[in-house]
Amino acid sequence: MSTQTEQNAPSNSTKSMDDIVALCRRRGFIWQSSEIYGGINGFWDYGPLGAELKRNLKNAWWQDIVTCPPDGPDGHPLSIVPVDCTIIMNPTVWEASGHVGGFNDPMVDCKECKARFRADHLADLECPLKPSKKAGEHSACKLTEPREFNLMFETYCGAIRDEDAKTYLRPETAQGIFTQFWNVVDTSRVRVPFGIAQIGKAFRNEVTPRNFTFRSREFEQMEIEFFIHPDEAEQWYRYWRDSRYAWWQAIGLAGNNLQLREHDKDELAHYAQEGAGTSDIEYRFPFTAPGFGELEGVAHRADFDLKAHAAQCGKGDKMRYFDQANNDRYFPHVIEPSGGADRGTLAVLCEAYTPDPDRPSKVYMKFHPRMAPIKAAIFPLVNKDGMPEVAEKLYKDIRREFVVQFDVKQNIGKRYARMDEAGTPYCFTVDSDTLSDQTVTVRDRDTLSQERVNIEKVSEYLRERVGG
Numbered sequence: 413m414s415t416q417t418e419q420n421a422p423s424n425s426t427k428s429m430d431d432i433v434a435l436c437r438r439r440g441f442i443w444q445s446s447e448i449y450g451g452i453n454g455f456w457d458y459g460p461l462g463a464e465l466k467r468n469l470k471n472a473w474w475q476d477i478v479t480c481p482p483d484g485p486d487g488h489p490l491s492i493v494p495v496d497c498t499i500i501m502n503p504t505v506w507e508a509s510g511h512v513g514g515f516n517d518p519m520v521d522c523k524e525c526k527a528r529f530r531a532d533h534l535a536d537l538e539c540p541l542k543p544s545k546k547a548g549e550h551s552a553c554k555l556t557e558p559r560e561f562n563l564m565f566e567t568y569c570g571a572i573r574d575e576d577a578k579t580y581l582r583p584e585t586a587q588g589i590f591t592q593f594w595n596v597v598d599t600s601r602v603r604v605p606f607g608i609a610q611i612g613k614a615f616r617n618e619v620t621p622r623n624f625t626f627r628s629r630e631f632e633q634m635e636i637e638f639f640i641h642p643d644e645a646e647q648w649y650r651y652w653r654d655s656r657y658a659w660w661q662a663i664g665l666a667g668n669n670l671q672l673r674e675h676d677k678d679e680l681a682h683y684a685q686e687g688a689g690t691s692d693i694e695y696r697f698p699f700t701a702p703g704f705g706e707l708e709g710v711a712h713r714a715d716f717d718l719k720a721h722a723a724q725c726g727k728g729d730k731m732r733y734f735d736q737a738n739n740d741r742y743f744p745h746v747i748e749p750s751g752g753a754d755r756g757t758l759a760v761l762c763e764a765y766t767p768d769p770d771r772p773s774k775v776y777m778k779f780h781p782r783m784a785p786i787k788a789a790i791f792p793l794v795n796k797d798g799m800p801e802v803a804e805k806l807y808k809d810i811r812r813e814f815v816v817q818f819d820v821k822q823n824i825g826k827r828y829a830r831m832d833e834a835g836t837p838y839c840f841t842v843d844s845d846t847l848s849d850q851t852v853t854v855r856d857r858d859t860l861s862q863e864r865v866n867i868e869k870v871s872e873y874l875r876e877r878v879g880g
Contacts, residue, residue: 424669424762425701432698432765433624435775439833441465441761442625454621454629456754461834464785464815466632466757470611472663472782473634473751478609485651492607492636493600497588499613500569503579508724509587509717511564511580518558522547529555529620537620563616565629581615586748588612589637590717594731604733604744605648607638611753623699625754632753637713639733639744645712648747649688653710656749657693660707660756664780665763669696671704688712693751695759707759708751715743764835772825777835778858781878786836787814788874791827793843795820802867803842806852810871814878832857837878840870 436442440459444451458466474494476482481490506512520529525540529547537547548555565581568574582588589608596608611634621627640648657672675690690711694704722731722743732741764777781787790807792799800820807818817836819827824841831839841853851864854873865873 424696424698427698427762427765427767429624429698429762431767431775432762435765435777435833436462436761454618454627456625456628458757461785462757465760465779465783466753468783468785469663469756469760470632470634470753473659473753474609474611476659477607477634477636481607482655484605485647490605490607490638491602492609492638493596493602494609495589495592495596497585497592497610497612499582499615500567500579501582501588501591504724505587505591505721506564506580506583508720509590510720511583512562518561520548520558521556523554523556524552533620561619563618565615565617582613583616584614584750585610585612585633585635586637586750587717589635591721593637593639593718597733603737604735605638605640605644607636609634609636611635623697623705625758626697626699626705628754631755633750634753634756635750636748638747638749640747641735642715642742642745645714645745645747646688649710649712652747652749653689653691656708656710656751660693660695660759663760664783665695665759667763669763670694670707671696673704688747695755695762697759697762705755706752707755708749710747710749713746713748715745717746718743771829771832773829773832776832776857779835779837781837784835784837784878785815786817786831786834787838787878788816788870789827789831789836789839790816790818791824791839791841792820793824793841797844798847799842799844802846806840806842806867806870810874813871814874828855838874840865842867 439461441462443457443459445455445457446452478492478494481492484490503512520534521527522529522539527540527547529537534547539545539547539550539553541550541552547553564583566578567581568577569579570577589610593608596602611632613630614633615630618627618629621629636652638648638652653672660670671694673692673694675692690709692706693708693710695707696702696704718731722728733744734741760779760783761777764779765775766778767775779785788810790803790810792803804818807816810816817831819830821827828839835857837857839855839857841855843853846852846867850867852867852870853862854865855862
């Protein structure tokens with residue numbers, strides 16, 4: 413199954429990833445971590461605009477999943493509760509989950525250039541030998557046979573660095589939810605079907621991190637584990653697959669760069685072999701075009717994880733969920749919608765990037781208002797005649813409700829250009845007429861149209877267009 417929206421938004425095939433990365437650096441969306449020391453591959457920092465953008469994405473997810481959960485198929489709101497689990501857990505967690513024994517990628521090494529490559533990605537990776545070719549294609553290449561390489565970061569807890577003290581940075585956020593499932597049931601008024609949600613960091617020792625923030629060694633997940641009766645797996649899988657696809661559309665990815673793709677049988681994870689299915693919500697990034705890259709996976713994990721932890725901790729069938737209404741004990745099945753906050757932020761950036769040669773900035777960021785890092789900018793037309801004082805008062809009034817920026821530097825055209833690159837939907841300018849009729853000029857980012865609104869109505873104007 414592959415589904416695409418019918419809207420005629422421009423494809424990302426024509427956008428330059430180099431230009432997007434340059435704008436991200438220039439305007440403070442994303443920088444390489446520890447850049448002054450040459451950086452470190454696979455790690456990225458978010459600047460002022462990027463931090464706000466990523467926070468808006470996570471806040472929208474939290475609002476729509478936890479604070480105000482969606483309605484289920486019966487029209488009633490779902491029961492979804494949050495947790496916040498630790499990055500480091502008892503290492504036995506990762507033995508039970510299968511990560512210690514099976515979380516591996518096949519790797520090959522080149523004896524000539526000393527580079528290491530994923531064996532299943534050789535056709536996509538550049539060999540460092542010159543003239544540049546794909547890995548294994550250079551005449552001097554001497555590739556080893558594939559070997560398994562575990563992707564988990566190891567660390568140690570305590571004063572002594574030995575095998576007994578070894579543990580791991582979590583490679584996914586799901587296992588914290590599974591190990592706390594029984595505590596959630598005991599302490600919360602929840603019953604199947606219900607969900608547990610979490611946003612948190614995860615770490616994978618990717619050998620070849622690439623494509624900006626798409627494949628990183630440190631990343632953030634937005635994850636739901638939704639616990640259901642085994643007999644209802646198929647309907648709940650379809651529900652979450654379709655509702656999560658609709659959510660990404662609703663925050664600005666509604667064009668032909670988004671698709672929903674059902675996994676083939678040979679792609680399924682070990683826990684999904686007998687499940688209702690697995691789908692990926694995919695986005696056409698400029699570096700994947702004309703193909704797509706994963707934004708979020710929706711998988712039927714069956715009862716693999718709860719059973720594995722119940723068996724590993726020694727309590728076995730005693731940890732089955734008890735359904736009082738039906739006097740039934742069972743291990744619930746799980747539907748897992750798991751999205752990437754970093755990949756989502758990158759997709760929002762790529763979708764918003766809109767070249768426009770007629771603008772002074774030559775480009776503007778067409779963010780959905782809910783995602784825009786700055787909702788409005790406040791300008792005095794000139795830095796005199798009482799205009800800065802009026803503009804500053806307006807700024808102080810509306811910043812209680814919205815993320816706004818006050819800017820008095822350079823001419824109005826250059827200030828508009830800065831806000832276009834920041835993706836600010838509206839700019840309000842205090843001019844000489846403001847002092848006499850109490851109106852300000854509002855400029856729309858997308859249409860460039862301007863109108864006058866009463867200065868007392870600015871908050872209401874924004875509330876109607878970008879939300880509170």
